[in-house]
Amino acid sequence: MASSVSSAALVFSVKRCDPEFLRPAKTTPREVKQLSDIDDQEGLRFQVPVIMFYPGNPIMKGKDPVQAISEALSKALVYYYPFAGRLIEGENRKLMVDCTGEGVLFIEADADTTLDDLGDAIQPMCPCFEELLYDVPGSGEILGSPLILIQVTRLRCGGFVLALRLNHTMTDAPGLIQFLNAVSDMAKGLSAPSIPPIWQRELLNARNSPLITQMHYEYEEVNNTNKTLMAMDENNLVHRSFFFGPKEIRALRNQLPSSLGPCSTFEVLVACIWKCRTIAFAVDPDEVVRFSCLINIRGKRGFDLPPGYYGNAFVYPASITKAGMLCTYPLEYAIRLLKKAKAEMSKEYVKSVADLMVIKGRPSFTQPGNYIVSDVTRVGFGDVDFGWGKAVYGGAARALSIITFCMRFKNRKGEKGNVIPICLPPLVMERFEHEVKRMTNKVKPNRPITSML
Secondary structure (H helix, E strand, O other): OOEEEEOOOOOOOEEEOOOEEEOOOOOOOOOEEEOOOOOOOHHHOOEEEEEEEEOOOHHHOOOOHHHHHHHHHHHHHHHOHHHHOEEEEOHHHOEEEEOOOOOEEEEEEEEOOOHHHHHHHHOOOOOOHHHHOOOOOOOOOOOOOOOEEEEEEEOOOOOEEEEEEEEOOOOOHHHHHHHHHHHHHHHOOOOOOOOOOEOOHHHHOOOOOOOOOOOOHHHOOOOOOOOOOOOOOOOOOEEEEEEEOHHHHHHHHOOOOHHHOOOOHHHHHHHHHHHHHHHHOOOOOOOEEEEEEOEEOOOOOOOOOOOOEOOOOEEOOEEEEEHHHHHHOOHHHHHHHHHHHHHOOOHHHHHHHHHHHHHOOOOOOOOOOEEEEEEOOOOOHHHOOOOOOOOOEEEEOOOOOOEEEEEEEEOOOOOEEEEEEEEEOHHHHHHHHHHHHHHHOOOOOOOOOOOOO
């Protein structure tokens, strides 16, 4: 089955230096810059945790990753100086960056463990994350706080861990990777980033006469008065990661009819997760549930985003259906819903989202009965190289209650696959694991369906 790893305790100690502010290496412009209307939505006002594990490299013996990364970070901030500022609000809660040059928070640390000791615990829901990224008191607010918190922790094996927390309103995963690659460029001796950063957030602003022209189920107002739509107590959640290797993915694909056409691995996996999660919550069959997957608009035909743009550049159109249909129909049904929602993405759809933010006061995404998954398998977390080589794992550190990520992972057996972190109430997690096991053990394809959509 898809193997799971829980957030059980992992015992080792970390010695940390006091947090310090890393400022740009040179004087930077003192100005105020507006975020785009895609950046500036209530649903992005949270902190994203990221972690990257690097093995030791004999070629780098005698060199200190903490020093190398901190110096390179300071140089990169000269070009990405908005990250060294602080968010403020203008009229109608409009988010802006006050480019103060105050810097990002940086922590130097040492851990008495090795990558081998950590094993598969380095995948998301890493049980030692709080040790590898200290939550500096007062640093996690959206307004007036550092926009990035970074901790670099040396390991006994000569490797190190880079963990960070990012204010999501400033950038998305591709934008973060672009910034980290700029730090990598500086660490390797380049005088400027290989990809010059582009701000130009006005490219994703609402129109002068905003108009909602599309249906946006992802922002629909839903009342959960009966508490039947997957209600969760944030203080009573079990955190686990599920690894899907070639065997599990093959078992899921075997359930699909040839008439469905080509399906990406991501589509197959998230359809399975959505279905199993809905079954596990025992949602009333007549309740409407929804699923959103993030669609990156960089490089898409019809969009004018220049290379180097590092703002949030995605939308997440939602698939909706009655829970009973999702739970009882074959996996094909969920995949068709996902494909249909993804096909709605267009330049007009993005403009409609930006306009909706202005017209409706920057609402959050729908929460009752919703689930959001971001595919970061191709973003490049594992390719960022500060001189020690590529990370053995890089990506999101954990899931949120209704938001998770799909990432590449190679387990201790050497199997390459995808890992998806999940957090659920304890009893729901038990049912969820059972459903995933049942679905990934199926071998015979279901009969094709033709009249569900």
